[in-house]
Amino acid sequence: xxxxxxxxxxxxxxxxxxxxxxxxxxxxxxxxxxxxxxxxxxxxxxxxxxxxxxxxxxxxxxxxxxxxxxxxxxxxxxxxxxxxxxxxxxxxxxxxxxxxxxxxxxxxxxxxxxxxxxxxxxxxxxxxxxxxxxxxxxxxxxxxxxxxxxxxxxxxxxxxxxxxxxxxxxxxxxxxxxxxxxxxxxxxxxxxxxxxxxxxxxxxxxxxxxxxxxxxxxxxxxxxxxxxxxxxxxxxxxxxxxxxxxxxxxxxxxxxxxxxxxxxxxxxxxxxxxxxxxxxxxxxxxxxxxxxxxxxxxxxxxxxxxxxxxxxxxxxxxxxxxxxxxxxxxxxxxxxxxxxxxxxxxxxxxxxxxxxxxxxxxxxxxxxxxxxxxxxxxxxxxxxxxxxxxxxxxxxxxxxxxxxxxxxxxxxx
Numbered sequence: 429x430x431x432x433x434x435x436x437x438x439x440x441x442x443x444x445x446x447x448x449x450x451x452x453x454x455x456x457x458x459x460x461x462x463x464x465x466x467x468x469x470x471x472x473x474x475x476x477x478x479x480x481x482x483x484x485x486x487x488x489x490x491x492x493x494x495x496x497x498x499x500x501x502x503x504x505x506x507x508x509x510x511x512x513x514x515x516x517x518x519x520x521x522x523x524x525x526x527x528x529x530x531x532x533x534x535x536x537x538x539x540x541x542x543x544x545x546x547x548x549x550x551x552x553x554x555x556x557x558x559x560x561x562x563x564x565x566x567x568x569x570x571x572x573x574x575x576x577x578x579x580x581x582x583x584x585x586x587x588x589x590x591x592x593x594x595x596x597x598x599x600x601x602x603x604x605x606x607x608x609x610x611x612x613x614x615x616x617x618x619x620x621x622x623x624x625x626x627x628x629x630x631x632x633x634x635x636x637x638x639x640x641x642x643x644x645x646x647x648x649x650x651x652x653x654x655x656x657x658x659x660x661x662x663x664x665x666x667x668x669x670x671x672x673x674x675x676x677x678x679x680x681x682x683x684x685x686x687x688x689x690x691x692x693x694x695x696x697x698x699x700x701x702x703x704x705x706x707x708x709x710x711x712x713x714x715x716x717x718x719x720x721x722x723x724x725x726x727x728x729x730x731x732x733x734x735x736x737x738x739x740x741x742x743x744x745x746x747x748x749x750x751x752x753x754x755x756x757x758x759x760x761x762x763x764x765x766x767x768x769x770x771x772x773x774x775x776x777x778x779x780x781x782x783x784x785x786x787x788x789x790x791x792x793x794x795x796x797x798x799x800x801x802x803x804x805x806x807x808x809x810x811x812x813x814x815x816x817x818x819x820x821x822x823x824x825x826x827x828x829x830x831x832x833x834x835x836x837x838x839x840x841x
Contacts, residue, residue: 430484432493435475439494442470447501453639454797459630460505460639464539464581472509473539476516481528482535488668488742489735492675496728499679500686503801504639506679508541510672511578515540517668518586518616521659530618530654541582541621543573543645545834552835555590559617559652567591567652568625569617573645575808579621580628580641586656587617587647616656625650636797636804661830662752664738670762670814670832671734674769676805678731681724681773684798688780689717691793697785713783720779723772730765737761756821759828763818766811773802 446463453460467473476491477483486494491513499506519530519540534540550556557571569589579585590613619626625648632642659665695707704710741754777799781788788795809832820826 429479430475430486430490432486432490435484435486435490435494436497439470439472439497442467442472443498443501446498446505450502450504451794451797453502453504454794457638459580459641460502460508461581463502463505464508467505467509468537468539473512473516473537474535476513476520477531477534478520481531483531487735488664488671488738489732492671492731492735495672495675496679496682496731499676500682501679503676503680503683503805504637506676507637507640507642507805508578508581510676511542512540512582513672514542514665514669515582515584515586517665518656518659521663521665522656526654526656538584539582541576541579541585543576543579543585543587543619545573545575547572547574547644548836550835551838552833554835555588555614557587557589557647559589559591559615559655562649567617567655568649569619569647569652570649571647573647575632575642576628576645577637577640577642579645580630582621584653585619585621585645587619587645588658589615589617589655591615591655614658616658617652618654618656619647619650620653623651634804636800636802660752660755662755662827664742664755666830667734667738667755667758667762670759670809671731671738671765673805673808674727674734674762674765675731677769677773677802678724678727680798680802680805681720681727681776684777684780684795684802685717685720685724687795687798688720688783688788691788691795692717692783695784697787699785707783716779716783720776723776727765727769727772730768734758734761734765756828759830760818760821763814763821763828766809766814767818770802770806770811774799774806777802 446467474483475486475494479485495506495510498509516534519527519534522530546556557569557573559567559569562568569587573587576585627646628641629644629646630641631644632638634642692713693708698707702710703712707713737758741751741758744751744754817828821828
């Protein structure tokens with residue numbers, strides 16, 4: 429297993445290069461295809477792939493730390509990598525034969541994306557997108573997904589589907605599955621992105637995360653490479669999905685703080701109501717900077733706590749023990765972090781303006797992009813629901829709900 433220090437050193441230059449064009453891409457809405465390609469060629473896609481097949485085998489805390497590092501340079505590109513990491517995690521949670529086959533592909537450099545959310549027409553937890561067999565017996569997918577972050581940059585994407593008669597292998601007796609029986613009417617289809625019956629639309633109109641191609645994927649009889657079982661609800665995939673969004677937010681806060689500090693150092697314009705000749709010496713402004721630095725550090729540590737809990741659960745499984753309870757504890761740690769991380773990150777992205785002046789709102793600086801990106805990511809999984817679940821677990825011992833799924837409220841009838 430490669431440790432954080434070694435990986436951070438290896439990717440330092442690549443991460444810095446990704447950040448150099450970030451503001452220009454934001455201004456022109458240029459999707460970072462070249463940047464993602466360079467990161468993939470540098471081996472970033474192999475970080476979480478097990479060392480046994482040629483990857484780096486990095487632990488969960490290490491991966492989350494690297495995700496924060498990249499997000500501090502360019503959170504859009506980091507979000508693309510996050511989707512690939514989710515793909516790898518889904519592969520790693522499959523039965524042995526399937527897992528081995530796909531890990532080999534990932535070790536060879538293949539990149540994954542995700543298309544998990546329904547555009548419309550399905551209640552929460554249900555799939556309007558369907559997989560059926562065509563006349564030749566091949567599984568094909570029909571439907572429309574949204575929030576398909578990273579799919580435009582990938583060779584493969586995972587698509588949640590409703591199916592009939594998929595003949596999926598149950599892992600009822602598998603220790604690794606924690607005794608969970610997979611629901612046969614649901615699965616995750618692996619779809620090759622570059623095929624005629626897959627169309628990707630960059631129709632994401634959110635005010636943040638604008639360079640992630642977080643738009644629609646239209647599947648019109650798209651051929652399925654393989655049907656995966658749904659990852660365990662009490663396992664690593666849902667925890668990572670949650671923790672990685674928090675890691676992206678921390679990276680944004682780091683970026684906002686670093687950029688704000690640099691602007692404050694260079695600032696020569698001041699106010700007659702200030703308490704020092706130079707803004708960077710003003711005790712009131714120094715207090716604001718100190719408070720923001722504390723908020724960034726606290727938010728980062730909460731994400732690392734989740735990573736350590738995930739590593740502990742993974743170690744328990746490697747020792748041959750069932751670990752659904754340990755994964756639940758890691759999930760609750762992520763939900764507790766939701767009580768703190770978004771608030772701290774958004775505070776940093778807001779209060780950095782308190783150390784500057786009206787000139788900081790210049791569109792040339794685009795300092796507002798940090799708040800927009802953080803607010804957009806935090807809205808993916810609203811904190812209020814997760815914090816409630818953490819409280820219910822603490823007070824009543826209620827097991828945490830693993831997967832977040834959004835959908836349409838059924839019409840009364």
